[in-house]
Amino acid sequence: MRVSSRDGGSGTPLGHELAPLRELVAAACRVLAGRGLADGVLGHISVRVDDQRLLVRCRGPRERGLAFTTPEDVRLVDLEGREGARGELDGGYTPPTELPLHVEVLRARADVTAVVHAHPPEVVAADLAGIRIRPIIGAFDIPGTRLAAGGVPVHPRGVLLRDRRLAVEMVASMGDRPVVVLRAHGLTSAAATIEQAVLQAISVDQLARLSLKVVSAGGTLTDLPEADMAELPDLGAEFNTATAWRHELARLPGLLPHAGEPCQRS
Template sequence: MGQTQPPLAHAAEREAIALACRVLAHRGLADGILGHISLRMGENSLLVRCRGPRERGLAFTEASDIRLVDIDGNPAAESELEGGYAVPNELPLHTELLRQRADTNAVVHAHPPRVVAADLAGLGIRPIVGAFDIPGTRLAAGGVPVYPRGVLVRNRQLAAEMLDAMGDRPIVLLRGHGLTSAAETVEQAVLQAISVDTLAGLSLQVTASGGELADLPDSDMAELPDLGGSFNTQTAWRHELARLKAAE
């Protein structure tokens, strides 16, 4: 009889990233087989969604698809990339962010069609709503920059260009490509991406109906309360997981 492989470490974190990948797909931000999420696990290591031998796309991500690698993409243990697993081509997009930003632990890269369409139509992500999505409005009010190259971010030089465009913001659009969202937690990074996608969708609807986009007035912005992390992140994330469970 063959030897049984020992269980992979960080089981809870792998499962959490797999769930987050499925949330992205369920929300329409990562249709098909493209997109990935990473989580810093140490000074020089990260868990990242890898492509496996039975790849079916983000909607079907399992904890076994999440693998531990070092900052250069090498497996952190011999078993991590066994069986035909490979790191994403755009791993430098993740690792350069983690190298440069000490406050970032999680990175989401996704290909939301509405975000791509809105950007190509010349529609920036703006604070056009108020209480409809307070965290999203605050995010948009701070500015959502654009990396103007529709390239595969497959090396450190291109990742550095993306970071230059991103500046100190938590999210950047990638022209003709998608978006990158960075945060302290995986949940935060995904929720930021969902808010940006929602704003892009609303912008497309408004302009397609003949309307014009207008930013929320400063007086209204000042009235928007900070509902706190437990509501904005924890409660919102429970909702996303419940939506996913109901759909599966």
């Protein structure tokens, strides 16, 4: 049975037509937390609904952190952070302070539908140690290797991206890349789907972890040779995204109903 989304405080029903997307965003937040990319109460995920509105993980009156996100925490807002529909911010819900981060990526990138912002400690530590995200691996994580080979830019300001001016600066640092590392802060990942955006963030975190281990063991980071890169096959979206996402959901305790089902978008 599908769980209907209701406001956590007022009992106001939320838009039923967006219930599958709310469930998916909530599950994605829990995946981030389960992977250690968003411990505590910091981090958020958004998805474009139309030209003027997005669903975003908001903070409610009983905030417990991303690991405990439910569909009721995912609210419809406009580009200014106002209610995207009647009752969406009832019950004491507020959009994240860094909503401009999501909005400016969506404004600038027509290819992007979903935006992930997380605070992975190893990504932050690697950057502060002067370690860039590079394609040091091969078949260990083929999508992650290809992402790193294309370059992972770094936004050099360790600030809270709380307004349009600061968010636009981050978008400029990001350019057309899928992920940008935020110095002394975390990362932003953007993609055509929520699943893709989360999996990209996981790959970057994995590369940062491996890089730190290699360097701490006295090793030297070396990019995968071009000949080896050319041998890496494209295993296809069914394996790279769909199968990988089913695995991430299976790791979660108490999987949200229908969170693994594809969403029908108009």
